[in-house]
Amino acid sequence: MSELLRVSGLQVHFPIRRALGDVVRGRAASAVRAVDGIDLSIQEGEVLALVGESGSGKTTTGRVIVKLTRQTAGRVTFDGQDVTDLWGTRRLRAYRRRVQLIFQDPYETLDPKQTIHDFVAEPLEVNHIGRSAAEREVMIASALEAAGLRPAASYASRHPHELSGGQRQRVVIAGALAVGPELVVADEPVSMLDVSIRTELLRLMLDLRKERHLTYLFITHDLSIAWVIADRIAVMYLGKIMEIGPANRVISVPRHPYTAALVSVAPSPEPPAPGERAKRTILVGETPDASAIPAGCRFNTRCPLVFDRCRVEEPPLIDLGDGQSAACWLAEQATSTGGIADMLPNARRPLGLASPAAQRLASQAAL
Amino acid sequence: MTEQPIPAMLPLSPADIRGRRQWPLPKLADPNAPLLEVRDLKTHFRLGRAWVRAVDGVSFGLADGEALGIAGESACGKTTTALSMVQLLPGNGKIRGGSVELFGIDLVQKSERAMQRYRWREISMVFQGAMNALNPVIRVRDQIAEPIQYRLDQPEGAARQRAIDLLDMVGIPRKRADAYPHELSGGMRQRAMIAMALACDPAIVIGDEPTTALDVMVQAQILDLLERLRRDLGLSLILITHDLSVLAETCDRVLVMYAGRVAEEGPVRRIFTAPRHPYTRKLVGSFPNLHTDRRSLAVIQGQPPDLLTPPPGCRFAPRCDFAMPVCTEVVPPEVRFSDGVRVACHLFPTSDIATVGGSTLEGSTLGDMTQR
Numbered sequence: 001m002s003e004l005l006r007v008s009g010l011q012v013h014f015p016i017r018r019a020l021g022d023v024v025r026g027r028a029a030s031a032v033r034a035v036d037g038i039d040l041s042i043q044e045g046e047v048l049a050l051v052g053e054s055g056s057g058k059t060t061t062g063r064v065i066v067k068l069t070r071q072t073a074g075r076v077t078f079d080g081q082d083v084t085d086l087w088g089t090r091r092l093r094a095y096r097r098r099v100q101l102i103f104q105d106p107y108e109t110l111d112p113k114q115t116i117h118d119f120v121a122e123p124l125e126v127n128h129i130g131r132s133a134a135e136r137e138v139m140i141a142s143a144l145e146a147a148g149l150r151p152a153a154s155y156a157s158r159h160p161h162e163l164s165g166g167q168r169q170r171v172v173i174a175g176a177l178a179v180g181p182e183l184v185v186a187d188e189p190v191s192m193l194d195v196s197i198r199t200e201l202l203r204l205m206l207d208l209r210k211e212r213h214l215t216y217l218f219i220t221h222d223l224s225i226a227w228v229i230a231d232r233i234a235v236m237y238l239g240k241i242m243e244i245g246p247a248n249r250v251i252s253v254p255r256h257p258y259t260a261a262l263v264s265v266a267p268s269p270e271p272p273a274p275g276e277r278a279k280r281t282i283l284v285g286e287t288p289d290a291s292a293i294p295a296g297c298r299f300n301t302r303c304p305l306v307f308d309r310c311r312v313e314e315p316p317l318i319d320l321g322d323g324q325s326a327a328c329w330l331a332e333q334a335t336s337t338g339g340i341a342d343m344l345p346n347a348r349r350p351l352g353l354a355s356p357a358a359q360r361l362a363s364q365a366a367l
Numbered sequence: 368m369t370e371q372p373i374p375a376m377l378p379l380s381p382a383d384i385r386g387r388r389q390w391p392l393p394k395l396a397d398p399n400a401p402l403l404e405v406r407d408l409k410t411h412f413r414l415g416r417a418w419v420r421a422v423d424g425v426s427f428g429l430a431d432g433e434a435l436g437i438a439g440e441s442a443c444g445k446t447t448t449a450l451s452m453v454q455l456l457p458g459n460g461k462i463r464g465g466s467v468e469l470f471g472i473d474l475v476q477k478s479e480r481a482m483q484r485y486r487w488r489e490i491s492m493v494f495q496g497a498m499n500a501l502n503p504v505i506r507v508r509d510q511i512a513e514p515i516q517y518r519l520d521q522p523e524g525a526a527r528q529r530a531i532d533l534l535d536m537v538g539i540p541r542k543r544a545d546a547y548p549h550e551l552s553g554g555m556r557q558r559a560m561i562a563m564a565l566a567c568d569p570a571i572v573i574g575d576e577p578t579t580a581l582d583v584m585v586q587a588q589i590l591d592l593l594e595r596l597r598r599d600l601g602l603s604l605i606l607i608t609h610d611l612s613v614l615a616e617t618c619d620r621v622l623v624m625y626a627g628r629v630a631e632e633g634p635v636r637r638i639f640t641a642p643r644h645p646y647t648r649k650l651v652g653s654f655p656n657l658h659t660d661r662r663s664l665a666v667i668q669g670q671p672p673d674l675l676t677p678p679p680g681c682r683f684a685p686r687c688d689f690a691m692p693v694c695t696e697v698v699p700p701e702v703r704f705s706d707g708v709r710v711a712c713h714l715f716p717t718s719d720i721a722t723v724g725g726s727t728l729e730g731s732t733l734g735d736m737t738q739r
Contacts (some may be wrong), residue, residue, distance in 0.1 A: 195650075196649070198653075222653075227657050228657060251657050282584070283588075
């Protein structure tokens with residue numbers, strides 16, 4: 001496997017306009033630091049999940065990669081070529097054929113007045129793909145069928161309101177597939193859908209990866225969805241990566257307290273016994289404002305394990321072996337079977353992390 | 368966050384819990400009647416000359432201090448059931464049969480004027496989209512004070528003070544009480560919605576997808592808050608969601624709905640660990656969780672039926688892996704098991720019930736049936 005995409009030192013800052021009064025008083029211009037220095041690399045054929053809460057910068061990262069937002073600093077390399085400054089060049093169009101984006105809301109992505117056929121045809125026409133109209137028709141039909149809308153002819157002339165939410169998202173996927181991309185950036189593609197439909201779409205996306213040799217950057221706020229689809233998981237908080245590594249390592253042996261907290265609040269298949277309480281680490285408060293990022297470790301205001309050093313010095317991503325890295329001063333000490341979760345206040349209780357099943361999982365991982 | 372251990376289920380007798388009320392029971396209330404009893408509720412929507420049978424014969428009860436979860440896919444009638452209870456149905460919706468008895472008083476028979484005595488004061492609701500449900504041009508505090516002032520005849524100052532207290536209780540600092548909705552984050556807005564639902568000290572709070580649009584950590588915070596309020600205020604909760612996993616740690620019982628009917632209902636642990644109805648089983652198997660093999664999720668093929676012309680017999684039959692000829696003809700009767708679960712499925716005929724004893728219950732779950 002070779003590297004398909006590399007993002008290095010990416011920063012995206014959105015300046016805040018100063019009021020006249022602020023200028024007069026000499027207040028410095030500030031900025032929302034949506035993405036504040038991240039490095040990522042995605043191998044060909046891999047699914048990398050970018051997990052984080054609202055305001056963590058995960059969507060902005062995706063938008064920079066598909067060239068919808070300009071970066072403040074940093075470089076993006078795709079297939080060995082620097083694509084950081086493609087703006088306004090011919091190569092941008094070629095790049096966009098190879099990198100496609102799937103948005104969260106299938107209700108808003110689709111034009112209500114456009115038929116399904118026309119939605120999928122548009123990117124082909126814009127990009128001058130296909131030599132004749134007939135060839136395009138074949139490509140449209142194959143994209144629709146690949147997205148699970150079979151037979152394509154029965155869907156092509158329909159309008160979005162005639163389809164269910166799951167079918168609409170399939171149409172969006174078909175539209176992204178039509179131009180034959182190599183990398184698909186999927187921004188919360190299943191969050192708007194019913195849980196029962198999510199599975200089907202996740203499975204579809206995994207199948208398509210094999211059939212069409214796709215690579216995914218999968219953006220989601222839900223760690224359990226990332227767990228289903230991803231090979232590697234990167235957890236973001238306030239514009240930085242807190243932890244990155246193979247999916248099973250990050251889930252079963254988290255080394256950053258933020259990841260461990262996310263794992264502990266993920267739904268568990270076994271409800272607690274009557275009178276018992278699930279062992280969860282619910283973080284207090286909300287993600288701080290990205291225009292006023294806390295000094296030291298940016299997670300220190302909510303971290304259950306915070307100590308003096310965290311308030312002064314920001315930890316770098318520390319390489320922990322096995323492809324796992326975490327940005328926490330305690331990461332290297334958290335070598336027990338449950339990772340740093342064993343150090344969290346709630347996890348010391350008899351049941352451990354979240355459920356007996358989680359413990360079994362953790363012990364298997366250690367073997 | 369220091370958490371006190373939660374006491375065993377229902378430590379208080381119903382009378383104790385009702386004793387915590389700040390306002391007296393409605394005049395016609397029967398103090399010995401169950402808190403809420405919904406019987407054979409049928410709510411249909413007029414579509415041209417036809418009726419869409421959104422809710423078609425749903426029955427369930429809710430005890431004092433209990434939390435009931437209602438789960439199902441979109442358009443299975445969960446929200447319609449809730450809206451029928453408070454009679455906030457859209458113009459073309461009509462309750463065409465059944466009863467909703469609160470303290471033994473049938474609310475279906477009440478006029479709109481009489482219903483105002485019960486809505487918000489006895490049954491209140493937390494809606495899904497907090498941004499849409501709150502008025503953007505009124506301060507949060509004043510929106511919450513309004514029902515206290517008008518429904519409970521409190522003077523303005525006292526109502527406002529109570530509103531601020533309520534906001535404090537749900538975790539919105541007093542100094543933020545005069546914020547406008549857009550100045551609050553999504554989680555904060557949902558907290559404000561909860562405070563509003565609690566304004567008139569209701570007996571029952573219905574949460575319609577209260578956490579669906581929120582981040583996972585905020586979702587956990589809100590569920591934790593609801594659980595704490597239930598314990599501290601002796602509330603009874605009904606949580607409606609498409610995400611069964613939300614119910615696992617919050618509810619005592621779960622009701623699974625499919626296409627306007629009850630598929631299965633029972634104690635939360637039984638529903639999760641030994642689902643009987645094929646639909647429940649798929650639903651339980653379809654949510655991603657971190658503790659199983661990650662690629663083994665169940666898929667529910669197909670789509671729910673069109674409720675304008677629902678299929679005869681079992682409505683799940685067209686999507687069911689176990690469908691038999693009888694399923695497409697006869698509506699499955701409801702079977703009650705001794706572990707408190709009731710199921711409407713032909714795999715569990717009424718005649719078998721005699722053979723199901725307490726000890727053989729484990730063996731009667733669907734998982735084992737398929738192995739036979």
